[in-house]
Amino acid sequence: MGERIFFQKDLNKSSEQGTEKATVAFRRGSPYEACSTTLISVYDPLGLLANVLMFLKVLVLCRFNIVSDEPIAGQQLSKWRAWLSVLHNVEKVSVPRCYRTITTSLSVIQLHVFIDASENGYATVAYFRYVRSIPRLELQAAVIGMRLAKAIGETHRIPVQKRIFWIDSRDILCWLRSDHRKHSKFVCARVGEILENTDLSKWFWIPTKLNVADDGTKWQRIPDLSPSRRWFRGSMFLWQPRRAWPTQPANVNVHEVRVPIIVFTNYSNWRKLVRVVAYMLRIFRNTQAKLQYRTPTTGILNQQELLDAEHCLYKQAKLDQYSKEIALLSGFKKVAGVKADPIPKDSSIYKLSPFLDEKGVLHMLGRSAGCKLIQPTAAHTILLLKKHTLTTLIVRFYHERYYHLKHKTVVNELRQKYRIPKM
Template identity: 35%
Template sequence: MSMFNPLGFLSPFTVAAKSLMREVWRRDVRWDEPIPNDVNIIWERWRQQMHKVAGSRVPRFYFPHGAPSDLELHVFVDASEETFTAVACWRSRKSTGEVGVTLACAKTKCAPLKAVTIPLLELQAAVLGVRLRKLILENHQIRPEGCFLWSDSRTILKWIGSEHRRYKPYMAHRFAEILDGSEVREWRWVPTKDNAADDATRSHGSIDFSLKSRWLQGLSFLRRDEETWPAEEDISEIFVEADEELHYNCFSNLLRLKRAVAWVLRFINRCRKRELKYLEYGLTAVELEAAEHLLCLRVQSESFTSECNSIEIGKAIPNDSALKQLSPYLDDRGLLRVQGRIDAASFLP
């Protein structure tokens, strides 16, 4: 049995099959090898839902009661660790004021096998949404009065609306395509529970393709006035519990660690309204030196806590300390140092 799904009407069902094949590729299972038991269970669960798909029906007409007086195109994007999706639907208003929502098409793609962060996958979903929007507008004679693109990722929306454009080539090319095919004012935030693309982003336990389902009938908030649509919360009042621990093993070498700390210090200085020279350029030698100094202070405070505390209050360091015989002291910048032979010399030639 084959499946004909060019417009993506069955995306909530086919996305599970794509994720299943991706998992098989990730485990490097050969064509003549048995499928692992956990993957086979997912396969059987997906196969048992095929009878629901066989009886599904999709309305042929967008507007069964004639041409609408007002028409809008809404594109929803979303991403998960396995797939990213774009879903487009029409929002039409009749002359009587009644609002209807109709699914236009959907597109899903598997995430790369190589691990990619969720924000980058959300960026890929945004690109897919812009391409889907362009495809619909090029292949329809009707022209909507407005277009809206919805995402539940605040990170992506901040990136799109930011005037900062100094990105690496991977991100720069995708942002260029997004801004070329859409306008910043067209992007909106939507909660995950109201994101239509979420239905086709990850496999669900049960699939509903009935004519009254949310997938075919659209989201309920689109039937209300625009003033009641979801709006982004004031993120200035949202507090996040930060992890104060610095994980050194997350960096492959010391230079990467210093650069990361230097960027954090620059951000702190900006928040404190300090005037810094050359902020529009990359990191300076002074900033890298300040980051190295901070790292040295942190490492010394973690490794020689009792020694530092004893020297600060003017007491002798503990006898069991490994630095006892090295005459340690604190310099004018708070770094722990030890006396050397040069310091003991009365004069230098």
Template identity: 35%
Template sequence: MQNVWRSGVNWDDAIGAKEREEWQSWVRLLPEIGNIRVPRCYLNASTSHNIQLHVFCDASEAAYAAVAYLRADLKGEVSCTLVASKTRVAPLKPVSIPRLELMGAIIGLHLSKLIKQEVTLPVTKTIFWTDSKNVLHWIRSDARRYNQFVALRVGEILESSNPFDWRWVPSAENVADEGTKCNQYERMDGDSRWFRAPEFLVLPPKMWPETHLPGSTALEVLHHIQIEPTSNLPLSTIMPKAERFSKWEKFRAAQRNVLHFLQRLMRKPAQSKHLQLALSCPTIEGAENLIILNCQLEAFGEEINCLQRGLCIMPESSGLKEESTQQKAFNLMRKGQLFCQARVLLLHSSLISTIVSTTTYITKSL
């Protein structure tokens, strides 16, 4: 059904030849379901004091599944019985196999909790089996190292189970693999290993598959990189968007709040001298100066570089074309005032003239 959905066929159209063959192959298997006989009795479980619940998990590109068995040991006589299973088709959105394996582990966990709630027998130990070493690495590591998808599911697993109850099993012996693949040649009777449990479960625990996890595969790890502060970062990175404010007063107040927040947050002094000055006294005036300085840096980066290097020659492409305006701008810059172009504004009725670019959003809105 999922492949038919992926093919994009309409409701009234015939499905493709490949999907039709797969469908007919599946339909031919249905009559064989009548040959299946599942024992309802948990052998030796009522008299045994050593009852274990073994849950096998697996996944493929098509589905993920979990199947659970009760293992009852009565004076060395071991019997294994199928209890329940659960299978889910893989999402339509492509998901990596390791993530699908983790989703299989989750339904295995849910299945074990349901069984222990409904079965009245005293289960002494629960063991989970998976052939994915990626999943085992995630479960036995710090969940905070991984991204949200992995971290949330690993956290759920750790809340309800012991990490060392999760063990590795070879893919050839993982019975849950049969629930993740559609094989038309699979035996559909009660003698298949799906209904009888893996053969190694009747053996002593020392003969079970051993779990060896050499080194972390580092899949899905979140790498936290410490980035040193640099003075090359533009001031615009700490400024609200001017387009969001209809009034100049609201914009200045928002910038002041940002400076207050940064003042409490920063442990090291800022490398930018202008930012250091603004953070030392985060007032409305300081926020206003920082906003205008950012406009100047965006519009006249080349001119400011010339002044900082001690050059008195303006670039030919500079918008400061009038000689009087150029000289005023140079004088303002040398005196530590703000450096701008083209339009003179008197802020707060101040007598200090500030030249700002007419192309900025702030200038147009004032």
């Protein structure tokens, strides 16, 4: 015996009548026809019922191997009826169309995708996760507080000599004391408005327990509306001398945003990149020379300036991947008679015996260092990253320098000075 089910239901709309009963028709005939007709009758273009329909496809069509006109009976019939009982609950499924009903423009939207597969099939399902950015909300609250203070000063006749702002978020104080132009547009615009209308020295940190505004954002208990409560009188320290005010933290960490001066991907020529960095270093040194009343350097670049520019580029490129190793080597002090290695064994360059020269450039300790016939640059080659724009520029420079000769020629010349992994 086969069973066929017909129903009409839009999963993205709430039913006005509240109930939409599915019509089940029982018929005798081919079980394969009954199952396929049931599957076709379920309209689910978004895949919201994929877990239900997969149950039918796997358990009935695949596992039971329904290829004949024999009626479903026994254990197969009981599972078929169990699936139909689940299908009756489809009318209760309702998914809202609009996502913005549960989030705001200040939320950070994440997309989480789950994947799984088995011998019977595969499935994926995706979810939106809305995370409220508390620092951004607090920054917006700081803007509202600034506007409130400005409106009070413009509308009241009482002259205000000082405007003091209290906030329990250290992130906001960090944003206010850092270069806001290097942050996102959201932070930059609001921090700029705050700095234009207030004095930075009048922004103070306050513990959350002493923040009166906390009573308006968090309902941990039933509000006390008596006139003596702090919501109407302010925090208790306002009634005390200034020395009794909350103690400010010794230092507030400033959000440091590092913007690289040299972007390697903006250059396609190694020589040009070296000369640009050399001129930048000259400008820096000439600025120091003027402050110390020394004669600045002029004219064409000399060989030492070009070498210093190369060393600067080597150090900058290797900070992207070997920053921990460089920090360990920089702070490592050799002890006479004691063999020690600051590089951890799980590092990718541990076996290369890396060390820093007097310029701070990362080198490899070669086994041929004791040979007097080999130049020091070949014995202690400079470590380069395999997948880095700087390495690509250097390899291209050597390739063009030797007029596109054989591959082995370029590799041999590169190995005289550099150590590139798997080259």
